[in-house]
Amino acid sequence: EVQLVESGGGLVQPGRSLRLSCAASGFTFDDYAMHWVRQAPGKGLEWVSGISWNSGSIGYADSVRGRFTITRDNAKNSLYLQMNSLRIEDTALYYCAKGWDGYNSVDYWGQGILITVSS
């Protein structure tokens, strides 16, 4: 059974940093791309960042480029999102999602972790 478990969320002040983690199990982690998707309260889905199986291809949303960094550790079956210079508008539920077809579609999602940026 595929499981994606996010951790590292919480309340943080504007301008500070936070690191999210996603622990993956139930599949061969280093065969698939991985993504972060967020959802602000009451809003729609927003793709944040994605990383290929070997970290050779990485992408970011315009809203986070230069502030967020996605990485993965295939030996630990883990995905990370380093979030720096956090803004109030980064407040959202952050989902980890597993890639599917060798491109950038996704099939499985974690349950999400809440990040609240507030003073």
Added chain:
Amino acid sequence: DIQMTQSPSSLSASVGDRVTITCRASQDIRNFLAWFQQKPGKAPKSLIYAASSLHSGVPSKFSGSGSGTDFTLTISSLQPEDSATYYCQQYNSYPLTFGGGTRVEIK
């Protein structure tokens, strides 16, 4: 960036109705289009990839079609459990982008 426009933003239909949601891309995305279902308080569920291929376990009442810039998601016979918000997403190129969502309600 590629903009994804969904319509309608919401709809209300009766049990048994055929429901169609459209998604338009601002440029050609070939068939790199996915559909997701999200119920309140839950993580999204992946329904369709490559515009028309159903993920494992997704009921056949869901179908997708289209290529290039125009796509549709159809629910052939709406059931109460289909009440949710549906999103399209292009994954042709970074940055990936979602449509604004379509809220489907049961009359």
